Amino acid sequence: MGAPPAELAVGEPAPRPQVSPPPGARAPAHPRFLRSAALRFAGVYALLFGLSALALALFLWWETAGLLDRQTDAVITTDVESLAERWQQGGLPALIVTIQNRLAENVDDNAIYLLVDPALERIAGNLAFWPTSLPLNRAWAELPIDRAGVRSLARVRRYNLPGGFHLLVGRDVQVRAELRDLLTGALFWALLVVLVLGLAGAIVIRGLFRRALANVSATAAAISAGDLSQRVRISRRGDEFDRLSETINEMLERISRLMDGVRQVSNAIAHDLRTPITRARTRLEDAALHARSEADLHAAIERAIADLDGIVAVFQALLRIAEIEAGARRSAFTSFDAVPLLADLVDLYSAVAEENGLTLVLQCPERLMLFGDRELIQQAIANLLDNALKFSPPGGTVRLAAENASGMTVISIADRGPGIPAASRARATERFYRGEAARHTPGAGLGLALVHAVAQLHAGTLTLADNGPGLRALLRLPGNAEPDHRPAATAADA
Numbered sequence: 226m227g228a229p230p231a232e233l234a235v236g237e238p239a240p241r242p243q244v245s246p247p248p249g250a251r252a253p254a255h256p257r258f259l260r261s262a263a264l265r266f267a268g269v270y271a272l273l274f275g276l277s278a279l280a281l282a283l284f285l286w287w288e289t290a291g292l293l294d295r296q297t298d299a300v301i302t303t304d305v306e307s308l309a310e311r312w313q314q315g316g317l318p319a320l321i322v323t324i325q326n327r328l329a330e331n332v333d334d335n336a337i338y339l340l341v342d343p344a345l346e347r348i349a350g351n352l353a354f355w356p357t358s359l360p361l362n363r364a365w366a367e368l369p370i371d372r373a374g375v376r377s378l379a380r381v382r383r384y385n386l387p388g389g390f391h392l393l394v395g396r397d398v399q400v401r402a403e404l405r406d407l408l409t410g411a412l413f414w415a416l417l418v419v420l421v422l423g424l425a426g427a428i429v430i431r432g433l434f435r436r437a438l439a440n441v442s443a444t445a446a447a448i449s450a451g452d453l454s455q456r457v458r459i460s461r462r463g464d465e466f467d468r469l470s471e472t473i474n475e476m477l478e479r480i481s482r483l484m485d486g487v488r489q490v491s492n493a494i495a496h497d498l499r500t501p502i503t504r505a506r507t508r509l510e511d512a513a514l515h516a517r518s519e520a521d522l523h524a525a526i527e528r529a530i531a532d533l534d535g536i537v538a539v540f541q542a543l544l545r546i547a548e549i550e551a552g553a554r555r556s557a558f559t560s561f562d563a564v565p566l567l568a569d570l571v572d573l574y575s576a577v578a579e580e581n582g583l584t585l586v587l588q589c590p591e592r593l594m595l596f597g598d599r600e601l602i603q604q605a606i607a608n609l610l611d612n613a614l615k616f617s618p619p620g621g622t623v624r625l626a627a628e629n630a631s632g633m634t635v636i637s638i639a640d641r642g643p644g645i646p647a648a649s650r651a652r653a654t655e656r657f658y659r660g661e662a663a664r665h666t667p668g669a670g671l672g673l674a675l676v677h678a679v680a681q682l683h684a685g686t687l688t689l690a691d692n693g694p695g696l697r698a699l700l701r702l703p704g705n706a707e708p709d710h711r712p713a714a715t716a717a718d719a
Contacts, residue, residue: 308320337396378402379395559597571585574614585622588626595704616642633685637698
């Protein structure tokens with residue numbers, strides 16, 4: 226039996242320190258195919274496939290050819306131990322008789338025995354002489370022999386007996402050697418075929434990988450060129466690439482909405498803030514030219530300051546919305562009971578409701594736990610209450626209610642005002658948007674935009690619905706558990 230294949234110890238090279246290139250230096254140029262992620266993935270696939278095939282081939286060899294060799298060694302060892310025991314019981318004559326009997330009983334004619342004296346002269350056995358290729362200091366060997374004029378291969382074991390005698394016991398393994406060589410050759414060619422198939426599979430996987438990413442790459446290139454309408458195609462197979470495509474498309478939709486929002490905000494600022502700025506300038510210019518007294522000049526300055534304060538308030542609201550949308554307030558999230566918060570808001574706005582001839586009603590459980598920024602949630606509810614009181618006719622009722630539903634806390638503010646037409650509700654949360662009913666009321670159109678931003682920050686939603694008549698605003702926020710902070714769905718539903 227051949228020696229078992231030695232294990233190769235592959236040492237990893239010591240990591241080299243990373244040296245940053247000097248400023249302005251170019252990165253080393255590599256061929257384009259070496260920088261391909263698809264090639265790397267295909268190479269890893271081919272390597273794993275090849276290693277798996279090699280491990281399988283070694284296992285099959287060990288379980289077939291190796292098993293035959295181990296069985297042969299076990300038979301020879303048992304035979305040697307039996308003959309040694311026979312020597313101890315009856316000495317040299319008994320051993321000679323035993324060898325002759327075993328040769329006579331060997332039906333397969335594959336047993337090999339040779340007993341020699343200290344001078345290596347043959348005493349008994351079916352070999353003519355001690356093999357010259359087997360030194361006396363070697364126990365096991367696999368060597369060619371001549372037996373009955375036939376050249377063969379034998380697996381033998383040497384055993385030293387007292388008195389300088391030597392015993393050689395073995396088996397003819399010529400047939401097994403041929404079978405082992407045949408099996409080894411078959412496994413080698415099978416491994417070669419598997420490696421070729423692995424390389425072919427790696428090429429196919431590389432092509433599939435490149436085609437799957439080509440769609441994403443083309444879309445990204447179009448977006449970089451300024452075409453924000455492009456989206457990644459989805460194969461509808463529901464695999465990882467589809468999920469990646471859906472995530473990228475959601476990101477692009479959000480970017481598109483943000484870009485539209487930036488354009489709308491820019492247009493709204495240019496349009497809505499131009500009037501108070503112009504008005505303030507006109508009043509100051511008129512006072513500078515026509516003020517007849519210090520009191521007239523002081524009054525004009527105060528009116529201009531009021532206009533400028535309104536402009537500053539608008540910019541503060543915009544900055545606050547941007548801060549909320551950026552998620553900068555999540556560090557203030559904590560669990561709190563919303564019932565005292567709602568009660569404080571009702572106490573605060575009850576006086577305003579009485580002045581407008583309205584009734585403000587609160588309906589909520591004894592305990593209502595929320596997880597979030599208490600100040601922002603309070604401001605969002607206050608904005609909704611302010612809108613409800615502002616647009617409700619005298620004698621009406623504004624109802625503030627809260628409840629737990631399916632793990633969410635639903636806070637609703639319902640009024641009996643003119644409401645918002647169904648066609649306009651989707652735009653009601655846009656910055657500076659003002660419906661027809663709000664054209665002649667104070668405000669900049671940022672209240673619902675801030676509520677929408679707070680809802681998104683808390684992974685909740687703002688829904689605007691018909692109250693028949695009036696408007697019912699539903700603010701849904703997660704309960705007393707940390708939410709998954711991902712952008713929520715659209716904030717205004719019909």
